[in-house]
Amino acid sequence: MTSTAKKNWKRMFSGPASGLLETDPEFAQFFADFAFDEVPLQDDLDDRSRMMAILAALIGSQSTETFEAMLPAALGLGVTPVEAREIVYQAAAYLGIGRTLPFLQAANRVFTAQGISLPLPAQSTTSPDIRLEQGEQVQVDIFGEQMREFSKSGPEESRHINRWLSSNCFGDYYTRTGLDNRQREMITFCLLAAQGGCEPQLISHAAANIRIGNRRPFLVKVISQCLPYIGYPRSLNALQCLRKAVEQ
Structure with a gap:
C-alpha cells in the first residue's frame, strides 16, 4: 500500500491491514490505495461527514460485514x-426492518465490544398525540411550504400512506435529536x-438537501467518498439524479 493508505488505515483501524494481503495481495493493495489514499485526497470533506455517509451507504447496499468493520473507525474519527x-x-x-435489523445488531455488538453501555440515551421528542403535526412541520422545513x-x-x-410518511417517517425519525436535518437528509441521500x-425519491431528496444547505459540491463529495463502497453504477446514477434536482 502507499504510505498515505497505510497512514489512513492505521488512523482508522487498530488491527492488521487486511487478511486479504495474504490471500489476495494484488487486490488488497490496489483497493486500499484507491479507498484509503486516492479517494480521501480527492476533496476536503471532513472525516465525520465522510464516515457518516459511508455508514449510511453500507446500510443501503446491505453490506453488514463491512459496516461492522467500519463502525469502530467511524467512532474513532468523531462519529x-x-x-x-x-x-x-x-x-x-x-429500507424496512428486515434489511435494517442486522445493522442494528451489528452496531450493538460494536458498542458492547467497546464498553459502551446500552441502551444509549433516548432521543425522541414527540408523543403519539403530536407526531403527525411535528412530522409534517419537518417536511415543510425541509421541502417547503407545499408540504403543508x-x-x-x-x-x-392511499391517503394513509401519506399520513404515515408525515407521522412515522418524519414524525418518529426526523424529529429525534442526535442528528440535525442537514445530517439526516445527507444520510437519506446515501441510503x-x-x-x-x-x-424518483433520490431526486426529491437531492433537491431537499440543496434547499436546506447541502449544496451540489457537497453532495458530489459525498457521492465520491461512498463510491468505493457502492460501486460506479449507483454512484453515477446518484450524480445524474443530483443533476436533475439542480435543473428543477
Whole structure:
C-alpha cells in the first residue's frame, strides 16, 4: 500500500491491514490505495461527514460485514455512538426492518465490544398525540411550504400512506435529536443512492438537501467518498439524479 493508505488505515483501524494481503495481495493493495489514499485526497470533506455517509451507504447496499468493520473507525474519527445509532434507526424508514435489523445488531455488538453501555440515551421528542403535526412541520422545513397538510393529500384509498410518511417517517425519525436535518437528509441521500431503484425519491431528496444547505459540491463529495463502497453504477446514477434536482 502507499504510505498515505497505510497512514489512513492505521488512523482508522487498530488491527492488521487486511487478511486479504495474504490471500489476495494484488487486490488488497490496489483497493486500499484507491479507498484509503486516492479517494480521501480527492476533496476536503471532513472525516465525520465522510464516515457518516459511508455508514449510511453500507446500510443501503446491505453490506453488514463491512459496516461492522467500519463502525469502530467511524467512532474513532468523531462519529458519536448516538449519531451512529440514529443512522441505523433512520434506515428503517427507507429500507424496512428486515434489511435494517442486522445493522442494528451489528452496531450493538460494536458498542458492547467497546464498553459502551446500552441502551444509549433516548432521543425522541414527540408523543403519539403530536407526531403527525411535528412530522409534517419537518417536511415543510425541509421541502417547503407545499408540504403543508401533505398528510391529507392524495387519493382516498392511499391517503394513509401519506399520513404515515408525515407521522412515522418524519414524525418518529426526523424529529429525534442526535442528528440535525442537514445530517439526516445527507444520510437519506446515501441510503437511497446505495440501494438503487429509488431514483424518483433520490431526486426529491437531492433537491431537499440543496434547499436546506447541502449544496451540489457537497453532495458530489459525498457521492465520491461512498463510491468505493457502492460501486460506479449507483454512484453515477446518484450524480445524474443530483443533476436533475439542480435543473428543477
